[in-house]
Amino acid sequence: MSENIERYFDQYGLSPKTRAFIAKEHGLFIGGEWSVGPERTDVIEPSTGEVLTTLTTGTVDDLDRAVAAARRQFDEGEWPRMKPLAREQLLLKLADALEANLDEFAEIESVDVGKSLQDAKDIDIQGTVDTLRYFAGWASKIGGRSAEASSMPGEYLAYTRKEPVGVIGVIVPWNFPLQTLAWKLGAALAVGCTVVVKPAELTSLSALRFAELAQEVGIPDGVINIVTGRGSVVGSALAAHKDIDKITFTGSTKTGLAVGHAALENWTRMTLELGGKSPVIVYSDVDIEQTVERVALGIFANSGQVCDAGSRAYIHESIYDEFIERLGAHVSSLAVKPGLDPDCFMGPLVSENQMRQVVDYIEIGIAEGARLVTGGPGTSETGFFVQPTVFADCDNDMRIVREEIFGPVLVCQKFSTEEEVVKLANDSDYGLAATIYSESINNVLRVAPQLKAGSVYVNAQSTIDPAMPFGGYKASGFGRDLGAEQLDFVTETKTVWVTIDA
Structure with a gap:
């Protein structure tokens, strides 16, 4: 960290806790374990234009390991099989822990993105807390419905099940890194999905600190996996990965088109929240x-x-x-x-x-x-x-x-x-x-x-x-984040017919 950045931090009293986190050797979070790769990427602090810290530059092999960890947890682990109230309580615990560390996260977001510290507190971090709490409440309230056949002869019990879609690839933008991450994770985790997150290469720090917090409160290993790196490498591999069940992306329309084309090759479901004017x-x-x-x-x-x-x-x-x-x-x-x-x-x-x-x-x-x-x-x-x-x-x-x-x-x-x-x-x-x-x-x-x-x-x-859906028309994408509507994009609806013999 340069002397200019140190002076900047001293001038405005950046906390020792935030300084210690920034100074760490940042790695990848895969299957509950941290790993540091040999290649590093500089993080530039926007108010000074100088190097703040470095990140591990993830590879396609790293991404494959992360997807495998998320798949193991989804196919064999406890998270999708956990009682909904237990998932709800863990998500609430995560929200409480984030709120308890609100000042630290706001400082991280401010120096990483360059945004106003007060806005980071009031909008980014408090918004993340509120989103987690909102979707935590949905964990115990998601269910199917029963219905009678409207035209078929005979007697049947017909009902639907709402099942988690699976392993979700999450690609978040650099402008609201943590808040957008919560938009993607809240609903996904509430219904029992597991995730592989590709943070923006410009602003990955809050996602890494969030992963630490999730591990501290007891979110099972493999539920949340973070792979930092270049969008052209890690992001592209995630969008095209054959073992990803859904991609959710927020970013530019140009990049969103590339993500969408890659996902369609594998019939991967997707939500794209793109540009605007x-x-x-x-x-x-x-x-x-x-x-x-x-x-x-x-x-x-x-x-x-x-x-x-x-x-x-x-x-x-x-x-x-x-x-x-x-x-x-x-x-x-x-x-x-x-x-x-x-x-x-x-x-x-x-x-x-x-x-x-x-x-x-x-x-x-x-x-x-x-x-x-x-x-x-x-x-x-x-x-x-x-x-x-x-x-x-x-x-x-x-x-x-x-x-x-x-x-x-x-x-x-x-x-x-x-x-x-x-x-x-x-x-x-x-x-x-x-x-x-x-x-x-x-x-x-x-x-x-x-x-x-x-x-x-x-x-x-x-x-x-968080209670109201967000998304666009036309080149601004399709699908929705937030609101009850988002639950339909992270679940599959299965219809079950039971024939009742006379």
């Missing part, structure tokens, strides 16, 4: 000051690295000029600081590559003729910081409007009629989310059904809860 519709009846703050939060939280961020705003022409003026003033006042700084609203981007990609899009927007309201293509001397950027007077043919930037860039344009704005909002390859700002319930109830999006937020952005 979510529209935000602002009616003329809103409180402008309040809506400006909410629209800004919806795109600049987590430095814009959010799949359902409200990244393209359509503002009614009667308030457009005033809205853009106030939006520019508000955004230019946002605190862009290192993630551990208590005043941080927006931290750095996760990597130099991500920073360069966002800057390239800002330069594309300028070249396309969009009006730069605030922000711009400049970068910091240290770390991966980009100023929050707002473009006005855009149109739907611009690349910055059509393509997912995945960074702190908001594109804005005006609309005249409701029919016009619905067409503009739906004119996208993506369909993950959409947002409506209006004081009129009639506006909301008319437009929400017309928007081609998996989630429609009203007068807020990214209002996500």
